[in-house]
Amino acid sequence: MRILFVSAEAAPLAKVGGMGDVVGALPKFLRRMGHDVRIFMPYYGFIPDKMDVPKKPVWEGAAMFQSFSVFESVLPGTDVPLYLMQHPSFLPRRVYGGLDEDWRFTFFANAAAEFAWNHWKPQIIHCHDWHTGMIPVWMSHDPDISTVFTIHNLAYQGPWRWRLEQMTWCPWYMQGHNTMAAAVQFADRVNTVSPTYAEQIKTPAYGETLEGLLSYIGGKVSGILNGIDTESYNPATDKYLHQQFSVDTIEKRPANKIALQEEVGLEVNKNAFLIGMVTRLVEQKGLDLIIQMLDLFMAYTDAQFIVLGTGDRYYETQLWQMTARYPGRMSTQLLYNEALSRRVYAGCDSFLMPSRFEPCGISQMLALRYGCVPMVRRTGGLVDTVSHNNPIDNTGTGYCFDRYEPLDLFTCMIRTWEGFRYKDKWRELQQRGMREDFSWDISARKYINLYSDILGLPPEETAPQQEPELSVGKG
Missing domain, CATH: 3.40.50.2000 (Glycogen Phosphorylase B;)
Structure with missing residues (x-):
């Protein structure tokens, strides 16, 4: 044809x-x-x-x-x-x-x-x-x-x-x-x-x-x-990563986390729960939810947070102001940088996508490919690509919430942060995501x-x- x-x-x-x-x-x-x-x-x-x-x-x-x-x-x-x-x-x-x-x-x-x-x-x-x-x-x-x-x-x-x-x-x-x-x-x-x-x-x-x-x-x-282009986006061969790894050598992955923390000015701590976002900074992507509850989440946990992207001036300003309140724990990179985005996927523990609507979404599939556990709202393509983690049955690839409400997002983030503490189960969750076929x-x-x-x-x-x-x- x-x-x-x-x-x-x-x-x-x-x-x-x-x-x-x-x-x-x-x-x-x-x-x-x-x-x-x-x-x-x-x-x-x-x-x-x-x-x-x-x-x-x-x-x-x-x-x-x-x-x-x-x-x-x-x-x-x-x-x-x-x-x-x-x-x-x-x-x-x-x-x-x-x-x-x-x-x-x-x-x-x-x-x-x-x-x-x-x-x-x-x-x-x-x-x-x-x-x-x-x-x-x-x-x-x-x-x-x-x-x-x-x-x-x-x-x-x-x-x-x-x-x-x-x-x-x-x-x-x-x-x-x-x-x-x-x-x-x-x-x-x-x-x-x-x-x-x-x-x-x-x-x-x-x-x-x-x-x-x-x-x-x-x-x-x-x-x-x-x-997704599984040939280009392959953590085993990605030239932009500090340390290449695969689903079978996932123990090498933490080196990317340390390198990312150093690169974006976060406190170097391999045990800190590091959340990443690579997104357009627009209302569709759930930025209003994040702004409403991020202070509470950061106060309740020892987590770190990195945002990469550009968009509406209002959201850029709000994120900059939050970053100033959490030195060493939050980094906002207002730019488009393909190489850095790959290092975010490879270095963060979890990837946040609380979208109001999402026709498909590519980022959550790339995150899964790189062993970065997604936190998503169940809408659009996020429903079709991320399933909720069930550690009892060893099923699921991420953490999900339904209602577009700040409290529901907060609850999902806390559950993910708590799940990160159980290292063996967390590694199994990462590997399940990396084995998903989105070619x-x-x-x-x-x-x-x-x-x-x-x-x-x-x-x-x-x-x-x-x-x-x-x-x-x-x-």
Whole structure:
């Protein structure tokens, strides 16, 4: 099959959230399965810092009364063909933000559609989030190109219909009050990045005002859990770690904890319970819960806490102020640092993710991979990837809580802190998590069956059985 991924992000070139990880990893696994998969993304101003780009474009086109160029290369570290769409609006050294964000990505979607019609014609265009939401609308009457629309975060829905009509061509048959609403109606299949989130978005609590529409089209909505790149994220070979280790040599792991404490300015103490967070500092990630109860937790325990990430100024300020109150016990690193994030996974005892909602989440799977026990709220993909520890039956991979309340988070953190005291049981818990299989191979087979179902092809024999909701035909 010929499949074109169209996305605003693709790791390692442009990564803000989980979408970048998916688009950067899934295509290379699909190619290994014998399919012609390529990526189309913006040519951001910072990309030449990360890779060499050919001087001459392979194709030039026009959309929305603007000319653009497309340069062909290969996604670094893979054999995946990469098309970079160049236009002055993408020259700033940023992915999102700015007053022109709606225009930029609507134009990007137009450019991708023109590219697919006129230069390299795929059988499937795999669209990601609202930035590509108009593509299913335009392709819905093209018998040669089908579309899959993946919802990575339903909270961001793109420009309203009136704004779209000011910027681009909205066909007479188009329905939907914003870009996301239009996309889910006209895509041949809609999927989210975890099975639980696929069901949650049909409810008022998680539907972001689209729950009625998503319930109505529920027959073509499914959830496929994200994977992680187990080749890159491998504690046995990770070059960024102070001490490499594996599930069978986990006794080497504490050296990473000591090195991390030294690096971020915490008191060096191998017996201290060290909690880590690698996250965007936004309300979705549960920062309001943490701010409400962290003082109480730090006063009650001897734990240490490290936060790595950037986001809303309010949360950055609050965390800085807390750090000043706990010298040697708390560190706030307001930056994006891929190498340091790996050392957090490898050095911390537990990883905190108290999300208000979480479409999938990558961090908890990386934490498990590196022997860092997750503390999570049971929502979205966290339900599908972390099970509650039961030391009696020796089952479970982390600690979980249900209600989005500060007291429930506090209770979960105390239970985890107490569990850390029982070293033998804790090591067994770490090893159970490290043995979990979150490789892309499993998810890639499910995506292949999803594409095959759209095109009327039989499912691959090696793939797991697909859910019955994927039986809806094109259109």
